[in-house]
Amino acid sequence: MMDKLGMYLSYPFVRYALIVGVLIALCSSLLGVTLVLKRFSFIGDGLSHVAFGAMAIASVVGLTNEMLLVLPITVISAILLLRTGQNAKIKGDAAIAMISVGALAFGYLIMNIFSTSSNLSGDVCSTLFGSTSILTLTRREVWLCAVLSIVVAVIFVLFYNKIFAVTFDENFSKATGTNADSYNLLIAIVIAVIIVLAMNLVGSLLISALVIFPALSAMRLFRSFRQVTICSAVLSVICAFTGIIISILAGTPVGSTIVAAQVAAFAICYVAGRLTGGVLK
């Protein structure tokens, strides 16, 4: 088995997939804790469907670089969803559901009407489930992904204390002079970037898993925000790594295998949390 693994690792595309996979898993787990606590668990799903819709438009219009359209549209949707926050007329979950389903339907509709490819359902399937796109990354995409991931991680570390304060108590932060609105905006932008990145790895449908599973698993075991954040990052990286390796060895789809690994990790954490008398009371 090690021989087989060694042989695969000698191919650059496998190495690229591992690097990108681990970086994306790291980034998506960082803000997961905040999103779960803000009751925005489904934002990954919603935004990735928006990105799917944008991608459909991009491919119909014939843009060579889809990112130019997909990223701004997703960022704007994220801002609309997160900024309205507590005072919105349509509350968080309903707003996400609306945007998500709307964008998905719209994207599929456009793809269907202006179809340029002979294998429409194949295209849709690979956008939704990620299928093999992570194994077909070019060197340029790997660099882009790496740079964006590092930027996201650095922003997170620099604003860690502010993100904590704003997530725990938005009104208190505002009242005591923290500019909560601009940090919410920052969170929204970072989320959108992460989701567009993660679409390459697991596809639209499974992004939520990357965002919420590590956070939820870590919350079974740890009690402080810092511990939970670190643990979820570590868990996410481990799951992404093992998921990709298993999918290469067993020939399973990358995205689903990673998510399966996340589910397994959650189960282990849940049981461990119960056994140690953890936080679930």
Next chain:
Amino acid sequence: MALLTIQNLSLGYDSHTFLENLNFSVNAGEYLCIVGENGSGKTTLMKTLLQLQEPISGRILVGDGLKSNEIGYLPQQTVVQKDFPASVREIVLSGCQGRCGLRPFYNREEKQLAEDNMERMGIASLSGRCYRELSGGQQQRVLLARALCATRKVLLLDEPVSGLDPKVTAEMYDLISKLNQEGITIIMISHDISAAIRYASHVLHIGTNIFYGARDEYVKSDVGSFFLREQEGGDSK
């Protein structure tokens, strides 16, 4: 000059006004209790004082060297906080956030301030514990310590004893009046009128009739005596 001066303030949502021509001031060292029936606009008034919400008209003047972000705030607990994985120290320290500006991390002085305030609230031994595992009274102390990190002068408390049992409620009131004696100005929203009368130096009653004045005047006034009788009558049933 007073710490806070409220002039001709009108409050409401959208175009609907439910409180008009409010005038009062808060001086350093006072203990103001804001009372009124449910829906009379107590929380809206609090949010306006904290500048979370714009008043429909009128002004809030801040004086005596107080900066508008130097008001400590003890909010009512939100659903999000009830299962938030955070240690007591992390939460108390987040009260210093307003001092940081754009600086990403807390400095030694702020960490020391957080330690001191945990000591002051008697929760130093809990500093590593998870917030959601604490009792209601302990959680309030944590939030109070956080508010103290944000201010040295004024504390706004929104129903600080709601959901606490009688013994813890009494402890909480003692703690608050101890802070008041140490020189911190207290503005407290409460529907617990008997406590307001026992501890406050001034009372603001809002609703259909507005009253503002010293506690003794309130007890003698028509609004106050009516409201007091009603509550006591309600409690004895």
